[in-house]
Amino acid sequence: MSRVTRFAARDPGPAARIAGFMAHLRTNGLRLGVAETELALEALTHVEAAKPDHVKRALKAVCTGCQDEAERFDALFDAFWLDAGRVRTKAMPTRPQQPHRDVHSSRNVAGQLPDADGEGAPSAPEGSDAGEAESDGLGKLIASEVRNLARKDLRDLVGAEEIAEAEAVACRLGQALRQRRARRVAATRRGDRLHFRRTIRASLASGGEPLRLVKSRRPDRTLRIAALCDVSGSMSVYAKVFLAFLGGLMRSDPSADAYLFHTRLVRITEALRDKDTMRGIGRMSLMADGFGGGSKIGECLSQFADGYAKRFVNNRTAVLILSDGYDTGPPGVLGDALARLSRRGCRILWLNPLKGWRDYRPIAGGMAAAMPHLDLFAAASTLDDLAALEPELIRL
């Protein structure tokens, strides 16, 4: 993979270069606005701007906003300013750049963000360092064609209208899972009825006159959804439905969380939240490198239980696993992972497309090991199946 300096020699000054760098970061998924550009320039006046490491640290503090971004920042910085560590003897000829359609731009031109114009074309996807050393010396920033053919583009699988349809289903299911009120009432500032006991107690302070009214309501006990979707080879037939469902779920529920797994686990929450649906799916397919390959469910789930689950899963979470349960790893790993996960107090739902088959029995090693830990094991291979789950979920 070759990354090259993104700034053009014809840029008039430092401000333009910083703006270019910001565009470079933006195309790589960092959410930055004009205010950040301004702040970055201001920050540079407070450091020795001629020293790369000073500048890198300063811009890192300004431009990053979460751990993930902070980890990627150094590579992005080097790619833009330091030519990814390579030394070039002469300036790069300025070529008209095509917007690379297989990276961030969406297929429907209307959905393209104004700031992601062709000039600031993005760099290679994260985690693509494995193999694919593609050094044609042309400063191409994206994955090669070969690689693209080898990888299935999820956008071929999922269309915008399917997502809209799935969104409706996901929205209903999400509500069935989430909208729940506690049974007890609690005193609050704003509520639908009076909290009588508290009001009387409070009135003592004012000589028996109920000056301060205390209200009560049943607080929300919302369930968050964390969905894990298997996209290994055996699941590729169903991937379309499930991915559309995930897309819909993420768009209808701002607190939901989504992951893909095959041989490794990828968090796709951020990508699916993208306002541009197709671009979101595009970003997701870059992340889901290895789509349609083998499956290591146990390993991925234990990675989830030890990592993300610590941050995102608690007793008010429903973990939704969409998988056929064909695991290449030892079944014990899967059982242990689910046991650890359920110890966090969450509900675990497993939707298995094969369960709809006649005579299906969960006897595949992984599935059998998982069964004791599941709160709900249901069939789901089409959107209608998913929609039919609603009453089950309400009962959960």
Add this chain to the structure above:
Amino acid sequence: MTWRVLQDSIAEAGYVASDDLAMALHLSLALGRPLLLEGPAGVGKTEVAKVLAAARGARLIRLQCYEGLDAAQAIYEWNYQRQLLTIRAAAEDGVTGRAVEERIFSEEFLLERPLLAAIRQAASPVLLIDEIDRADEEFEAYLLEVLSDFQVTVPELGTLSAVTRPIVILTANGTRDLSDALRRRCLYTYLDYPTREAELAILNARCPGVEARLAGQIIGFVQDLRRETLEKVPGIAETLDFAAALTGLGIADLNSDPVLLHATLKTLLKTQGDQAAITPEVTARLAGKAA
């Protein structure tokens, strides 16, 4: 003041800051922006604010966040009891109506909570908003107003603007995702577990009494321990406790007394599962490697 100077000045106060952190602090001071620190528990996020306050001779105002924290506890509250008493007293004196109302809604009756206190100090204080991710999302929204304009609106009084800008440090360790709006208003640094060299420097700064050889062993031991599968990975505070325990027990070499060493692991392992996972054999292996 450059960031190196800042790094040295907080090092004098006993905090070993990484270059990233020192730069972020420097910019936060220079640009007047809040600084958001994220990282696992026990890597010294809260300590940054304390040390910064000490190094600058500023007052430290701390707001510990928790689920259910609301504006009344974080920004301001009217002193209801005093207001009621004043009304009673005024009624006995025969004063009623607007005069009383104006009186009881004056600043005299306003209870300052940390956020309001922070913007009304004569000298710029360090405001530490600890574990912001524990607070509810509504509270984050209140915080946004304070952090972007450094002003607080009290409906009865009007807008109270900052006399001096506080230096704001927020910490989070990922209980929930913070909103983008909040992240955008802050400079950001991720603090991770320190490297071997950094941790040794911290140990030397905080526990100068520990001999160099033992210090090396302690750091080696803890660094290796972090690589084991643990439910709760020990932070720097735990390392310092561990060092204090060892020196307190008079252990000069980790391998000298395996039983005693294993007993001191209580300072490092804080869950029952972890204590069960690290058996005396594992302890001995780690100690042997560290020596």
